[in-house]
Amino acid sequence: MLFDATVIPRKPHRVMPGVVHLPAFFTTKRQREIVDQARELARSVAGTPVAMRQPKVGGGQMDAWMLSLGWFWATNPYRMLREVNGVPVPPVPENFQAIADEAMERARAVDPLVGPTPKVETALVNFYPPGKGMGLHVDAEEKSENAVVSLSFGQDTIFRIDGHDILLMSGDVVVFGGPARRAKHGVLGARKGTSQLLDGRLNITMRQMEEV
Ligand SMILES: O=C(O)CCC(=O)C(=O)O
Numbered sequence: 431m432l433f434d435a436t437v438i439p440r441k442p443h444r445v446m447p448g449v450v451h452l453p454a455f456f457t458t459k460r461q462r463e464i465v466d467q468a469r470e471l472a473r474s475v476a477g478t479p480v481a482m483r484q485p486k487v488g489g490g491q492m493d494a495w496m497l498s499l500g501w502f503w504a505t506n507p508y509r510m511l512r513e514v515n516g517v518p519v520p521p522v523p524e525n526f527q528a529i530a531d532e533a534m535e536r537a538r539a540v541d542p543l544v545g546p547t548p549k550v551e552t553a554l555v556n557f558y559p560p561g562k563g564m565g566l567h568v569d570a571e572e573k574s575e576n577a578v579v580s581l582s583f584g585q586d587t588i589f590r591i592d593g594h595d596i597l598l599m600s601g602d603v604v605v606f607g608g609p610a611r612r613a614k615h616g617v618l619g620a621r622k623g624t625s626q627l628l629d630g631r632l633n634i635t636m637r638q639m640e641e642v
Pocket residue numbers: 554556564569580589615616617633635
């Protein structure tokens with residue numbers, strides 16, 4: 431971006447009950463490491479049935495490229511799979527749980543309503559080409575009511591949840607849980623020219639599947 435993000439005062443805040451925005455959660459160095467890790471994961475399954483893909487929903491195709499970890503998010507009809515055509519879904523990387531733990535601890539200090547930390551049993555890695563986003567939806571395939579921890583890298587976007595708009599920049603985290611766990615949300619198009627890290631936007635959502 432044109433001006434350094436640190437000159438814009440952005441503080442952790444509660445967006446609505448159960449939704450917390452943690453700006454600049456990751457340093458530039460950590461952002462780069464996680465983006466590299468995601469790229470490596472995508473490479474490791476390229477050309478297989480569990481490869482990163484643009485899921486088909488109904489008659490159309492999503493704009494986001496999606497890589498499933500832990501459980502595979504299958505569409506038409508929606509279901510979660512452990513393997514696809516006999517190929518196991520790549521596991522959730524070990525460092526993800528520590529990220530979720532840290533994010534939840536910081537989010538809970540802002541709004542305890544975010545609720546319990548998810549046991550990260552599945553993660554979706556979404557890549558948005560410049561200008562692309564994701565329509566409003568509810569994260570409904572997981573039975574667990576524990577929070578979703580959502581990481582942003584690369585180009586800026588607007589995250590919309592229950593009518594609230596949040597500007598997400600590279601390194602930001604959003605947590606939504608408790609009364610907001612099933613809130614409708616989506617992202618507008620990734621803003622061209624806002625990142626030197628990525629030509630597009632990378633999002634990672636961490637979730638728990640089953641209620642324990
Ligand atoms: O890209 C985002 O920030 C949101 C992604 C999302 O809502 C999802 O994967 O369910």
